[in-house]
Amino acid sequence: MSNLTKNQLDSHWMPYSGNREFKRDPRIIASADGCYYKDNHGRKIFDGLSGLWTCGLGHNVESINEAVSNQVRTLDYSPAFQFGHEKSFLLAEKITEFMPSGLNRIFFTGSGSESVDTALKVARAYWRKKGHGTKTKFIGRVKGYHGAGISGFSVGGIPANRTLYGQGLDAYHLPDTQAPGTEFTKGMSEIGSDRANALLDLITLHDASNIAAVIVEPMSGSAGVIVPPQGYLKRLREICDQHNILLIFDEVITAFGRMGANSGAEAFGVTPDIITMAKQVTNGIIPMGAVAFKQEIYDTFMEHGGHDYMLELPHGYTYSAHPIACAAGLASLSELQEQQLPQRIKDMSGYWEEAVHSLRSSSDCITDIRNYGLAAGITLSALNGQPARRPYEVAMDMWAKGFYVRYGGDTIQIAPPFITERSEIDSLINALGESFSTL
Missing domain, CATH: 3.90.1150.10 (Aspartate Aminotransferase, domain 1)
Structure with missing residues (x-):
């Protein structure tokens, strides 16, 4: 008891x-x-x-414990807006070492749910900056999980996480990748890559001029480890490129080692435009999330940001780049590399x-x-x-x-x-x- x-x-x-x-x-x-x-x-x-x-x-990792303890005694909190502390910049650079080439601009959040919300907001804002303000719709996938926020359940596709809450964002869904005949497949199936072509049907229905981004997990974790078929993610990438749609990988589970690679993108050989992450970045010792953007997205905001003192992106969280979380993240990712x-x-x-x-x-x-x-x-x-x-x-x-x-x-x-x-x-x-x- x-x-x-x-x-x-x-x-x-x-x-x-x-x-x-x-x-x-x-x-x-x-x-x-x-x-x-x-x-x-x-x-x-x-x-x-x-x-x-x-x-x-694992738990109770001494190097992370020590990093957190030292940080608490040195700088327990730093304002997240308009002022900075060194470890956030060090951690951002460290994260880029795990990301595919070109995804080198890191925005910090407090969780995976916040990372997804950030990615979707930035995707909409990016297209407005580019003069395509009608691109506001999102496409997720059946059995996908993208966090507990309103945006996350909207693009997510697990029925039990959606039905209670009513209308969410303007989002539509690809079919899941569990094709009949793939039961008990070891690793990636040779069947099912054609399911990516359902994206073409959604584009025909809604028009690419109205679609901001497609968001999928490289491997769907919370729905029960649903592995992409061979060629599926590559086909999504091709369709998004052909129709000027951003591709977002939700790597809250797959980033930082779980797939036997630095990221799911690396494991499956496909590079998206945006990657969301959380969980393993601090080894779970303290909440933290992040989003990696390709440089062109970042540059677009800088180039259309108005006067230098103005906010290029009016978005962020009180606990973005929290000093203690940054210390834990640096220690955690260093351990992953060293071991x-x-x-x-x-x-x-x-x-x-x-x-x-x-x-x-x-x-x-x-x-x-x-x-x-x-x-x-x-x-x-x-x-x-x-x-x-x-x-x-x-x-x-x-x-x-x-x-x-x-x-x-x-x-x-x-x-x-x-x-x-x-x-x-x-x-x-x-x-x-x-x-x-x-x-």
Whole structure:
């Protein structure tokens, strides 16, 4: 039992949680180190999702702890507007080392949701600066996730995240990339690249003169690790180029190593015009997000910004480039480079792929397994018309066994820390196999 009182538990309206279920039997995390949590009973829990796709370096990383501690004592906060501090410029340059060539102008936010909002606002403003003020519509994708803000749910395509809230931004959606016959594909499927051509139908319907940008995740994480088919992202890039539409990659999950590369753009060989990011930039130790823009977008605002003292872009957040977050980001990204963790994941991905696909025979309830880099999604069939029931039961059984995995919709999602050893992968997969076998 938790030491928290009922009133204390009831006071917190928890995000993306079944509050009623949780508060009947709270799952309280007390501490973390390396690849493991400890709960309030002292049980060791393997972190099978790197926090929330955030802690690839593991927990309690000394170099990040020290950087944050030193920054708190030196400069705890600096005004984000019209004044600066050195670490924001150092971190911006460091981030560009992970980005594709040309995406070298970094705008800081406080989260992935804010990063998406920033990218969409800038896309609209960019076209107005270019004299194309009618380009205001956005195109997202079914099963895409782009944060919790109004703009994010508008371009997002997960029904449960949309239906409660009514009208959002003027946005339309491409079909998802899960083509029939691609179940249990290892890595990228050879089937489905033609689904990108649905963008042509949307352009025909709405006209390119009205469309500001297309936004997709290179790999859809929150919908259950949906991997792009071979050639799909390249085709999106071609269509956007042909019709003068910006292409945005939401890399809040895929940036900084998870795909076995510095970015999803690098992993899949396609360069967008804008990349959103968050999560791994600080290893989850403190909230931070960022957006990388190609230089031409930045230059357009500078060239049409009026007098030098005027604001070229009237946009930003109180916590943009927070000094403590910048210190954490510099330490986190330095660790990724020094330990060569993107390459480690690339080297580990074959072992991971075979391990997760070995689960196929664990249960007839498993209808699909998908993987890329150090991430995997497992789809389970509905129980009595309840798609989310079996994933919930598996996740609770795994928690009882000492493993944290994510359950969302009809999927189980796993993405352990980058520092995970093969023996720990084996333990995670064996435990999942046991849980699936009871379905």
